Amino acid sequence: MNQVRDYLERPKLYYNIDGVGELGIGFMYLTYALFAWLEARAPENSFLNRPYGFLVYMTAMVSIIHYGSKAIKERITYRRTGFVEYTARDKYWIPFALGAGISALLSVGIALAMRRHWQASTLVSLLVGLALTAGYIRIARTVRWKWAVFIVMLAGAFMIAALPADVTEAFANHTDLTRAIPARTLGACWLTFVVFGVVMMISGGISFWLYLRHTEAPEVEDE
């Protein structure tokens, strides 16, 4: 029965066969970090500090990820190893449920961070790091060497949480956001997104390179 389950899982794991899934997630983490960095340094009346600024930025980021992945799949992956169209449940509902779950977890983290008297900075950044690492398990299951990436992420989450307060504070000091969230928490979370984004981009890049090396488009003939 395990073999049946294995066959049913394979098409789902196929999405990241070329590393594009990881590249997309890594890009998303880095753009979150970039937005936080820009927002912190932009003047108070800048569009980045307006409520719609984040919305515009998010729309641009999601569009780049969606159309960028689609272009790579259309031009490279579908021609080399085939096309798969997922069910609405896999395409929309599961990502939506996962997104809602992670957002809820992050909201709890932010709520904890805003209670300054709790001094929960370490816990919050660890929570964010562990949530992002847990999300990676699905990808790590596809290829054995990805477990090394998982361990790097896990170690990264603990190391960032264990950084001295003045180091993490230095990343977020003198920004408007620190009026609501302690600078050390904000800095640790920002650092988490940067580190995880870079790790995902490297891992996705290696997968993409390996995919290009080991696959080639078949000659066109009748099937």
Next chain:
Amino acid sequence: MNQQIRAIAGLDRVIHEPGRFMIAALLYAVDRTDFLYLQHETGMNKGTLSSHISRLEDARYVEVEKTYRGKVPQTLLRLTPVGRKAFEQYRKNLKQAL
């Protein structure tokens, strides 16, 4: 024991063949896919894969659509509702038999 034997006897012969089982399982997990993907995942050659697909098509378990992706011909495959039901029943019977 009797029930187990009955479950084995009730296994769908069309799906029971390992090659066709692989195809049905892969198609069950997605909305649709193309010939190249099935070839990549199952490791079968074109002839073998085509003959298994024809058998599944004859049983009305699989729907085949010939189309083009740009200038490249593409064969899209989808499990029909009958095929989905048959695969679910096959899994149920296999569970009982084991």
